[in-house]
Amino acid sequence: MADPKIHRQGLDPLLAGGRLTVDLRALVANWRDLAERSRPARCAAVVKANAYGLGLDHVVPALARAGCSTFFVALPEEGVTVRRLAPEAEVFVLNGIHAHSVATTAEAGLIPVLGDLSQIELWEKHCRERGIRRPCAIGVDTGMNRLGLTPEEAIAFGRRNRTDHVVVVVMVMSHLACADSPSHAMNAKQCESFQQVAAAFEGIESSLANSAGVLMGGDYLFDLTRPGIAIYGGGAVNGIENPMRPVFRLEARILQVRHAAKGETVSYGATVELKRDTKIATVSVGYGDGYPRSGSGSGVPLRAAIARGQKGYLGAQRVPLLGRVTMDLTMFDVTDVPAESLEDGWIELIGHNISLDEAAVAAGTIPYELLTGLGARYDRRYIDATGS
Numbered sequence: 576m577a578d579p580k581i582h583r584q585g586l587d588p589l590l591a592g593g594r595l596t597v598d599l600r601a602l603v604a605n606w607r608d609l610a611e612r613s614r615p616a617r618c619a620a621v622v623k624a625n626a627y628g629l630g631l632d633h634v635v636p637a638l639a640r641a642g643c644s645t646f647f648v649a650l651p652e653e654g655v656t657v658r659r660l661a662p663e664a665e666v667f668v669l670n671g672i673h674a675h676s677v678a679t680t681a682e683a684g685l686i687p688v689l690g691d692l693s694q695i696e697l698w699e700k701h702c703r704e705r706g707i708r709r710p711c712a713i714g715v716d717t718g719m720n721r722l723g724l725t726p727e728e729a730i731a732f733g734r735r736n737r738t739d740h741v742v743v744v745v746m747v748m749s750h751l752a753c754a755d756s757p758s759h760a761m762n763a764k765q766c767e768s769f770q771q772v773a774a775a776f777e778g779i780e781s782s783l784a785n786s787a788g789v790l791m792g793g794d795y796l797f798d799l800t801r802p803g804i805a806i807y808g809g810g811a812v813n814g815i816e817n818p819m820r821p822v823f824r825l826e827a828r829i830l831q832v833r834h835a836a837k838g839e840t841v842s843y844g845a846t847v848e849l850k851r852d853t854k855i856a857t858v859s860v861g862y863g864d865g866y867p868r869s870g871s872g873s874g875v876p877l878r879a880a881i882a883r884g885q886k887g888y889l890g891a892q893r894v895p896l897l898g899r900v901t902m903d904l905t906m907f908d909v910t911d912v913p914a915e916s917l918e919d920g921w922i923e924l925i926g927h928n929i930s931l932d933e934a935a936v937a938a939g940t941i942p943y944e945l946l947t948g949l950g951a952r953y954d955r956r957y958i959d960a961t962g963s
């Protein structure tokens with residue numbers, strides 16, 4: 576097989592302090608896996624927040640080529656980008672519309688998920704005044720208390736709209752609050768409540784499942800699934816082995832290897848005192864790159880609750896982070912790493928050896944937040960999925 580093509584974006588690879596390599600082949604394989612698990616439902620892709628930080632420009636065309644024809648974003652401007660990248664696809668805007676976004680949403684051919692009765696009114700009025708009929712979706716709140724009509728409002732509206740055709744509804748959806756804990760009683764309650772709502776929208780597609788909902792399967796699938804994090808390789812369900820492939824690798828450039836004596840301290844606050852003579856690798860990534868300070872080796876409140884901070888990986892071993900993560904630099908203890916392994920010049924921060932899920936736990940957060948927070952200061956490399 577020919578070597579896959581690599582596309583570059585972001586900072587100059589020779590100058591960047593960190594590099595983020597996204598394997599679009601793994602991304603596509605994850606989506607196909609989720610599509611298979613979603614059957615007989617259709618499988619969409621949630622690409623809000625710049626495809627969870629990995630980059631709309633590459634993620635959307637790769638998924639569209641793999642057969643994904645429905646995308647979800649949060650904001651109209653994200654939707655406009657997706658439309659440009661996948662002109663044939665239908666694009667839903669999860670955050671709905673307000674007075675300032677209704678025109679942009681309608682003109683761009685985006686499908687808003689209307690989140691209350693006033694949004695329905697706004698969409699209806701906008702379309703009527705222009706003599707256009709544009710599709711929309713109805714969002715229903717079954718337990719999040721975030722956005723959405725109440726189930727009662729939705730059922731009443733669904734029945735009325737069947738005869739009055741107030742707006743063109745192409746989908747009705749709700750969102751699970753506790754799907755990361757499959758045994759939580761809330762899941763079945765929401766599912767049941769949503770089944771009643773969906774019945775009032777006969778002949779219209781219904782959608783409930785996020786990534787964790789897809790993994791629960793069965794009654795949760797409805798007509799259309801909306802996985803996000805699992806496409807990007809993150810764990811969606813607590814307490815099970817994550818079945819998805821890792822999709823990206825984050826590496827930091829080693830700027831210097833220095834020697835410090837037993838008893839010396841490292842980084843701000845002098846929160847770690849070295850227990851032995853130590854070889855320290857200083858790398859060119861910090862919290863300014865979205866590598867969280869809360870994942871410091873010591874000297875942050877989280878370490879009282881979760882004893883261990885972040886780890887790096889190089890030379891076939893894991894190396895602990897020393898002291899506090901700083902804005903642009905982070906230090907690792909590489910005393911036990913053979914000199915030839917250091918010559919490679921890079922430490923893996925997240926990837927095949929330090930999973931996204933593990934890195935998130937060490938920073939006291941979830942894979943979603945860690946991933947969407949990875950900043951703009953990387954040499955980004957995309958391994959092409961063409962042909963896979």
Ligand SMILES: *Cc1c(COP(=O)(O)O)cnc(C)c1O
Pocket residue numbers: 621623669749750784785786787801802803804805811
């Ligand atoms: C973000 C989001 C999703 C995707 O959730 P994942 O847990 O990332 O799969 C699905 N539906 C809604 C409404 C969302 O906000």
